[in-house]
Structures are given as structure tokens and as C-alpha cells.
Amino acid sequence: MIEIERAQLQSVELAHNAVISYPAMAWQARDDGEPVASWGLTWVEGRCFLFFEMLHSKPGYRWIVVRQARLALRRAAQVGESEVYTPRDAQHITSERLLRALKFEPYSVENGIEVWRCLVSN
Numbered sequence: 001m002i003e004i005e006r007a008q009l010q011s012v013e014l015a016h017n018a019v020i021s022y023p024a025m026a027w028q029a030r031d032d033g034e035p036v037a038s039w040g041l042t043w044v045e046g047r048c049f050l051f052f053e054m055l056h057s058k059p060g061y062r063w064i065v066v067r068q069a070r071l072a073l074r075r076a077a078q079v080g081e082s083e084v085y086t087p088r089d090a091q092h093i094t095s096e097r098l099l100r101a102l103k104f105e106p107y108s109v110e111n112g113i114e115v116w117r118c119l120v121s122n
Contacts, residue, residue, distance in 0.1 A: 024051075025075070029064050031056075037064055041076055041084070048081040050118075069102050077120040088114040 026040035039052040050072055052065060076084045086104060089095045099116050107117035 027068065027072075029061075029068070031058075031061075036061060037068075039068055039072060041072055048076050048084050050076070050084050050086045052086075065098065066101070073102070073118060073120050081120060084118045084120055086116050086118075088116055090114065 024040050024042035026038060028035050029037040034056075036056045036058075037052070037054045039050070042049050042051060050069065052069060054061065054065070073084055085107065086099065088099060102118060104116040104118040106114060108115050
């Protein structure tokens with residue numbers, strides 16, 4: 001059974017072997033107690049970014065990405081953000097289609113990474 005929970009940043013860092021060094025709100029999905037995805041909002045240099053990482057992939061997990069990304073965009077609007085950015089993961093062939101479905105549009109290329117922007121409203 002999939003469970004969605006607000007996550008402590010330390011548990012997200014451990015699950016992904018990464019360091020989050022900016023203010024952030026994070027959530028995790030667990031399947032039978034094992035983390036399968038982490039996502040959230042973080043603020044870098046005055047901009048709000050959406051991050052999402054799947055640890056394990058199953059066909060049934062697809063809904064997690066779309067539903068939780070939309071909820072995160074809503075949360076960003078609730079805290080006063082009008083724009084949310086995200087880097088496009090070029091390793092995944094479907095990332096462009098996913099970002100377009102979430103109403104993101106190409107914004108810029110920063111340090112060789114495509115950055116996409118979504119306009120959000122409350």
C-alpha cells in the first residue's frame with residue numbers, strides 16, 4: 001500500500017544520498033514501508049523550485065508523480081509563489097511530456113541544464 005507523508009529533510013537526503021542545503025518542504029511516498037519517491041519545494045536565490053525523484057519505478061507509481069506534483073504546485077501558490085521552476089531531467093525521455101502536462105514551459109538553460117517554469121495562482 002502506498003502511503004504519502006510529510007518527510008524530514010534528513011530522510012530525503014538519506015534516501016537519495018544527497019544534501020539539501022536550501023530551505024525546503026518535502027514529502028515521501030512509501031510502499032510497504034520502503035521509500036519509493038521524494039518530492040518537494042525548495043527556494044534557491046529567491047526562486048521556488050519543484051524537485052521530484054523516483055527511487056523505484058512501477059507502472060502504478062505513475063499517478064504519484066502527476067498528482068503530487070500538482071499538489072506541490074498548489075502549495076507553492078498557497079505560500080505566495082506565482083512562479084515555480086524545475087530542472088528537466090534529460091535522462092528520462094518522457095520528462096518533457098510530463099512537464100508540459102503539468103503546465104511547465106521552457107524558461108532558460110542554466111549551467112547546461114534546462115530550467116522550466118510554471119505560472120501558478122492561488
